[in-house]
Amino acid sequence: MCFHHKPKGKRKTGDVIIDDVAVAKNLTDKEYVKFINDATEEATKKGMTLEGYLQEIAELLSKLKKYKPIKNKFPNEALPKNGKFVNYEIKDGLIILENNIKTVNSIDYVITLDGKLLLGKKHHFLGNKLDVFAAGDLKIVNGYIKKLSNASGHYFPNIKESENFSKIFKLMNLNLEKAWMETFWEESGRVFNKSLKIN
């Protein structure tokens, strides 16, 4: 196979490897081209080279490795028809949604195992049935994350897993200086929650 654009990392058996970290796995030729195109677009948005961008992803994935993936508790359910992605960009740690929307009371998120923060509606859809590093909802005000939760009926992250969420968000260079963490959990048949300012 021959690819015109070869970043610093090399491609082996469908994976894109940068510094021994697989930033993409099991890609077909078509998926590889899409991956490179998407990555090039993202890199351009960030004012980076493709190599620099892939290096950044590799570093992030390397840091995320210490966190245990959270299981989708209902992986065999069909994807919901009303699931949707909401595009966004991150500027100086702030989240700006598509159509320049900077304030939203609740938007679902997952952080996928390939280190992507996906925003939209329905966790099962966002996570494409797969395991994730984090899932819940966000409240965003003027681009600042004001609330970060573990509220997800499909992933139901437990307290221990949820304790890592703010660390994972910080790894992704998201500004949490104004954020609260709202954690839900179930015990003896009852649902509990607590809200704490993130330090």
Add this chain to the structure above:
Amino acid sequence: MSDIKVFKDIYEQNKIKSYSTYFKNFTKNERKKALIDSLSFDHYNTVETIFLTFPQLWKDFSKEDWVDLLKTSIVNIQNLNIDSRIVNSSNLSFLRLLYSYLNVNSFSILSDTGLSDSLLKKCYEYGDKYSSLFYKDENLIKEELEDFSNISFKKLKQISESLLTEGFDKIESSPADLSSKMSKLI
């Protein structure tokens, strides 16, 4: 434009601010209908977003209005499961919102609704299962009002006082107390 379309814009397109004056000239009955419509979205936070963002929908409601709203939102519920997915019991959300934001015991007016014993039992099960969610940190409420609402915390307190005078009971002192009270009623 229907309320549902407005709420879809808010839920699906995140267009909260576009509708800040939309409900301005609604009659009380139209506002109640709008609040009921907000329950139809399968996300646990949508009704809370509507409630917080548009206090003009409910800020002049009397105890009788809340009795009416609770009754209308609950009376036609069928096959309600009080399980771990709060979205499955979103029709009971006003019990929680009244309790947590207006600090009045929403369960204390249920006897005025004429709801059947089986539906009342569902309400108490909801209060028991989710008692923790009926209490909110005051600082968090203040931030939420500042971020999303055109109603002040002081005004919220005044509304609460007024509803208590009209016959609402005070809230239980803790989630554990609420849970215990609900368990006895089930």
